[in-house]
Amino acid sequence: MEINLTEQEIVRYSRHILLGEVGGTGQARLKAARVLLVGAGGLGSPLALYLAAAGIGTLGIVDDDRVDLSNLQRQVAHSTDRLGMAKVRSAAMAAQAINPETRIEAHETRLTAANAAALIAAYDLVCDGSDNFPTRFLVADACVAERRTLVSAAVLRFEGQLSVFKPHAGADLPCYRCLYPEPPPEGEVPSCAEAGVLGAVTGVMGTLQATEVLKEILGIGDSLAGCLLLWDALAARFRTVRLPRDPACPVCGREA
Amino acid sequence: MLQTEVMPPSLVLTLNGESRSLDAPLTVAGLIGRLGLDTRKVAVERNEAIVPRSAYHETWLEPGDALEIVHFIGGG
Numbered sequence: 001m002e003i004n005l006t007e008q009e010i011v012r013y014s015r016h017i018l019l020g021e022v023g024g025t026g027q028a029r030l031k032a033a034r035v036l037l038v039g040a041g042g043l044g045s046p047l048a049l050y051l052a053a054a055g056i057g058t059l060g061i062v063d064d065d066r067v068d069l070s071n072l073q074r075q076v077a078h079s080t081d082r083l084g085m086a087k088v089r090s091a092a093m094a095a096q097a098i099n100p101e102t103r104i105e106a107h108e109t110r111l112t113a114a115n116a117a118a119l120i121a122a123y124d125l126v127c128d129g130s131d132n133f134p135t136r137f138l139v140a141d142a143c144v145a146e147r148r149t150l151v152s153a154a155v156l157r158f159e160g161q162l163s164v165f166k167p168h169a170g171a172d173l174p175c176y177r178c179l180y181p182e183p184p185p186e187g188e189v190p191s192c193a194e195a196g197v198l199g200a201v202t203g204v205m206g207t208l209q210a211t212e213v214l215k216e217i218l219g220i221g222d223s224l225a226g227c228l229l230l231w232d233a234l235a236a237r238f239r240t241v242r243l244p245r246d247p248a249c250p251v252c253g254r255e256a
Numbered sequence: 257m258l259q260t261e262v263m264p265p266s267l268v269l270t271l272n273g274e275s276r277s278l279d280a281p282l283t284v285a286g287l288i289g290r291l292g293l294d295t296r297k298v299a300v301e302r303n304e305a306i307v308p309r310s311a312y313h314e315t316w317l318e319p320g321d322a323l324e325i326v327h328f329i330g331g332g
């Protein structure tokens with residue numbers, strides 16, 4: 001890969017370039033990457049800030065929501081003076097303030113069955129930080145269909161879950177539906193608006209998610225694909241368990 | 257005495273970090289039923305691996321198994 005970094009970029013990313021696992025080549029790879037964030041909320045905020053800071057070349061952000069006062073306890077890309085602003089615009093401002101070199105593509109729309117495939121196909125890698133099950137399943141299925149790696153995190157109360165789904169990269173690697181085959185019955189699993197969430201928990205999970213995005217792009221370390229990371233903040237306990245492909249999965253199994 | 261002879265053997269395992277004694281034989285599907293859980297709202301982890309949903313009926317629990325119920329969450 002050609003290392004195409006300006007003098008300013010070499011200074012800006014010097015602490016990355018110092019890492020043997022990243023170096024100039026890795027930093028150039030981050031600059032060439034196109035990453036889509038689904039949701040500019042509690043997970044999307046640290047994702048947008050850290051991925052822009054890290055020098056991801058193009059960040060797409062899709063969200064149709066506006067900044068509300070009740071968001072600011074955790075959605076650190078937004079601010080009190082931007083109440084009422086479209087979240088994608090507010091997140092773009094926060095990311096650009098950190099790193100004007102990152103190109104932000106703001107999609108002020110809801111992800112739907114009609115636009116999911118085209119949006120997802122336009123990026124190399126997708127991060128799900130959405131706050132509802134219909135969107136999560138839409139993103140997960142479109143990522144399998146378009147063969148895009150999905151870095152997916154979820155939070156509730158004092159808990160977080162994180163995994164990487166890339167069934168296109170190996171016959172034993174699972175998709176989201178190998179873990180959860182179908183959405184839960186409507187109204188039976190609460191949202192953060194209903195059950196609450198500790199703000200810092202979204203910060204940790206979104207930052208772990210950003211770390212896995214960078215690892216996937218750089219191709220370093222152990223991928224979380226085939227594993228599920230679980231965090232119980234109250235117990236101060238992290239665990240990583242194996243997550244195999246379900247041979248009967250309707251989306252990526254043998255019969256699919 | 258006759259009653260003791262027909263009692264099913266018990267299965268000692270760890271469930272969510274606590275030791276539990278359950279009637280054997282028992283599958284993952286049977287365990288979920290006994291706990292009154294909705295399979296659409298949980299995943300089951302057995303000995304540090306998620307059990308695929310399609311294997312619930314054929315996965316027989318063994319003494320000493322460590323099981324954790326993972327709750328489906330989707331907040332962002």
